[in-house]
Amino acid sequence: MNASDILTPKGLIAAAVILLLAVMPVLTAIADQAFYLDIATRILILAIAAVSLNLILGYGGMVSFGHAAFIGIGAYAVGIPIYYDEYSGWLHFPLAIAVSALYALITGAISLRTKGVHFIMITMAFSQMVFFLFISLEEYGGDDGLLIWSDSEFVDGVDVDDPTTFYYLCFISLMGALFLVHRIVNSRFGRVIRGSMSNDKRMKALGYPTYGYKLTAYVISGAICGYAGALMGNFTNFISPEMMGWTRSGELIFMVVLGGSGSVMGPIYGVLSFLLLEEFLPDFMDLFSKDAGIYWHLPFGIILVLVVLFVRGGINGLLDRWNR
Numbered sequence: 001m002n003a004s005d006i007l008t009p010k011g012l013i014a015a016a017v018i019l020l021l022a023v024m025p026v027l028t029a030i031a032d033q034a035f036y037l038d039i040a041t042r043i044l045i046l047a048i049a050a051v052s053l054n055l056i057l058g059y060g061g062m063v064s065f066g067h068a069a070f071i072g073i074g075a076y077a078v079g080i081p082i083y084y085d086e087y088s089g090w091l092h093f094p095l096a097i098a099v100s101a102l103y104a105l106i107t108g109a110i111s112l113r114t115k116g117v118h119f120i121m122i123t124m125a126f127s128q129m130v131f132f133l134f135i136s137l138e139e140y141g142g143d144d145g146l147l148i149w150s151d152s153e154f155v156d157g158v159d160v161d162d163p164t165t166f167y168y169l170c171f172i173s174l175m176g177a178l179f180l181v182h183r184i185v186n187s188r189f190g191r192v193i194r195g196s197m198s199n200d201k202r203m204k205a206l207g208y209p210t211y212g213y214k215l216t217a218y219v220i221s222g223a224i225c226g227y228a229g230a231l232m233g234n235f236t237n238f239i240s241p242e243m244m245g246w247t248r249s250g251e252l253i254f255m256v257v258l259g260g261s262g263s264v265m266g267p268i269y270g271v272l273s274f275l276l277l278e279e280f281l282p283d284f285m286d287l288f289s290k291d292a293g294i295y296w297h298l299p300f301g302i303i304l305v306l307v308v309l310f311v312r313g314g315i316n317g318l319l320d321r322w323n324r
Contacts, residue, residue, distance in 0.1 A: 003124060007279075009319070009322055009323055010319040010320065010322065010323040010324050011167060012134050013319060014264075014265045017265070017268060017269070017272070018026075018175075020099075021040065021043075021044065021171060021174075022171065023168070024036075024037060024040045025037060025163075025164045025167050025168070029164075031150065034163065037163055037164075037167060037280060038163070039276075040167065041166065041167050041170055041235055042169055042235065042275065043271055043272055043275050044167070044170040044173075044174050045228055045231045045232050045235060046168055046228070046252075046271045046275065047267055047271045048060070048170075048174050048177045048224065048225075048228040048231070048268060049067070049071055049172050049225045049228040049229075049252060049265035049267045050252055050255045050256050050259070050268075051174070051175065051177045051178060051181055051224065051268075052067070052070075052177065052220075052221045052222070052223075052224035052225040052228065052255050053067050053221065053252050053253070053255050053267070054223065054261055054262070054263075054266065054267045055133075055168065055181050055184065055217060055221045055273070056217055056218055056221045056222065056223070057230055057253070057256055057261055058256060058261030058262035058263065058266065059185045059193055059194050059197065059262055060193045060194070060196065060214055060217050060218075061191065061196075061197035062112075062119065062214065062217075062218065063119065063120050063253065064119075064120075064121035064123045064202070064218075064221075064249070064252065064253075065120045065121070065123050065124035065246060065249050065253070066107075066124050066125075066126050066127025066128075066246070066249050067123075067127075067221075067225060067249050067252050067253075068127065068129040068243065068244045068246070068248035068249040068251075068252060068258070069103070069126065069130045069131070069244045069249075070100045070103070070104070070222045070225035070226045070228075070247065070306065071225060071226075071228060071232055071243060071244060071248070072130065072131075072134065072229060072241065072243050073096065073099055073100050073103060073130065073226055073229060073231050073232035074096035074097075074099075074100055074111070074182050074225070074226035074227060074228060074229020074231075074232070074233065075096075075097055075229045075232050075236075075239040075243060076134065076140070076229075076233070076239060077093075077095040077096035077100075077148070077229070077230055077232065077233075078092045078096065078152060078233035078234060079140070079146045079148045079224070079233055079239045079312050080140060080146075080150060081095070082148050082149065082150055082152075083140065083146065083210075087150055087152065087153045088152070088154075089152030089153055089154045089160065090154065092152045092230055093139050093230050093242075095137035096226045096227060096229055096230035097223045097226050097227050098223075098232075099226065100222045100223050100225040100226025100227075100229070101219050101220075101222055101226070103109065103130070103222060104218050104219045104221070104222025104223065105215070105219050107123070107126040107297050108214075108215050108218035108219060108222070109215060110122065110126075111123050111126070111218075112135055112211060112215055112236075113211075119226060124246050124249065127244060127245075127246060127249060128245075128246060129284075130244060131244050131245055131246075132241075132305055134241040135241045135242070137190070137225050137311045141240065142241075143240070143241065145238055145239055145240025145241075145242070146239050146240070147237070147238055148233055148234070148236075148237045148238060148239065150239070151166075151237070152230075153235055157318055158200070160234055166234065166235065168314075169231070170231055170235075173227065173228075173231065174268075177224055178264060178268075180224070181224075181264075182264055183321070184220070186216075187270045189216070189217075191207050192210065192213045193213055193214065195208075195219050196208075196210040196213065196214060215319075220230075222279050243250060251274070253276065254270070254304055255267065255270035255274045256270055256313065256316055257270070257308055258270040258273055258274060258304060258307055258308070258314050259261040259271065259272075259273065260313050260314030260316025260317050261314070263313075263314075263316040265316060266314060266315070266316040268290070268317040269314070269316060270314065270315065272280025273315060276298065277300055277303065281293075281296045281299065281300055282294070282296040283298070
């Protein structure tokens with residue numbers, strides 16, 4: 001993105017969103033509203049997961065309905081070592097990335113031999129297998145979940161238990177994920193992935209082993225999402241198999257599509273819109289009728305369906321048209 005891109009309505013909005021996220025701890029401290037910092041932290045973590053999904057969905061056309069499994073694996077990579085009194089973040093985060101990448105390699109090697117709805121269903125099937133695996137592990141809480149009684153520990157002076165410190169760890173991680181995905185999709189490797197989404201047979205005819213390229217992208221995506229899961233484990237201090245269910249994967253897909261798949265800022269817009277609607281829509285409905293907020297899922301679903309049907313390219317596509 002060059003200077004001319006930034007000085008457009010779309011570029012200014014993107015810069016404003018990033019700036020707002022950067023100063024959120026200051027704003028919440030001034031307003032004495034720590035609750036909103038928690039919401040913003042959750043937005044950052046899920047945005048990292050959405051960015052990872054966008055790499056394969058938006059640029060590679062791989063609709064994974066089991067991406068939440070990586071979040072769960074990453075979170076358990078924090079919770080299980082802490083259960084055995086291993087508190088080092090230098091163990092937790094590499095373990096989350098490595099196990100998620102290995103899971104992506106094994107499942108991706110099988111899933112990517114299929115296409116379309118078959119790929120969607122097989123990724124969901126693998127995710128449900130992991131879901132039921134952790135339910136069966138009674139040692140780690142099973143269906144009741146696992147309490148994480150301590151945060152990951154890094155170097156002295158870096159207290160992840162401090163909300164502001166942890167927030168900026170998540171913010172820097174999101175910026176790093178955005179930069180990494182941006183560099184990947186604009187590299188020769190990324191051009192092959194995008195070309196494969198448009199016309200896989202043509203790319204193979206040109207001599208590119210697209211299966212290997214797509215598998216590599218799938219593994220990178222899983223590793224990034226596993227990292228987001230490790231952050232989520234530190235944030236919630238509680239993990240359960242429920243966080244890797246197929247409905248959570250569906251929410252991630254909605255976030256990416258809502259914001260605009262195949263765009264740099266789309267995942268952030270999608271997560272921001274999704275979570276803010278989820279958080280404040282019930283209270284807004286209560287203003288018109290008492291207890292109406294308990295039915296917030298209905299207008300929420302309608303809004304999402306209308307955006308998908310009539311706002312081509314999601315929020316990012318809407319900004320593109322405004323730009324022109």
